[in-house]
Amino acid sequence: QKEVEQDPGPLSVPEGAIVSLNCTYSNSAFQYFMWYRQYSRKGPELLMYTYSSGNKEDGRFTAQVDKSSKYISLFIRDSQPSDSATYLCAFGGSGTYKYIFGTGTRLKVLA
């Protein structure tokens, strides 16, 4: 079983749709949960960072962590063409400074 699983997509949605991006993980030691957005030929940029189970909201973005199910999600409301990018989930654990990244989900928002 892979440590992190992320559907690679591509995921195509119409402008204004609600998008749900998901990752599952197997390592119970993960305590830090992140979502990065990566535009084509650019470096990833941090979108959301959470430490505990529950929801965290920032504008149109909501990150959800369910530690009991080892499942994290990123919701994008009122999606825009500018949201078209690859979204990477990432995980960090206590006692380690190395993050484990998902393979990324490619999202395309159609105008």
Added chain:
Amino acid sequence: DGGITQSPKYLFRKEGQNVTLSCEQNLNHDAMYWYRQDPGQGLRLIYYSQIVNDFQKGDIAEGYSVSREKKESFPLTVTSAQKNPTAFYLCASSPWQEDNYGYTFGSGTRLTVV
């Protein structure tokens, strides 16, 4: 503006050549990292450094070397021993603390073997 600068943006390597990728940060971060990104494989850690003059191998260090002579700089050399070097290389930095609120990444270098 604080950030990480990677150069060059594109790099072409002939068979048997060593090439060096530059990474400079002005964020005053202690830790720096090199990742390799290939389609469908996500980011894989090559090397990381916590402090000046110290660095550790990551998951795929074979065929690569690094140095950390200054806090701001963490260059990566792709040696001729790296058999499949064509990839997108990303440098990142963070404070050296457990809850470091995520990495800051550079804009990447795309290396192609010709």
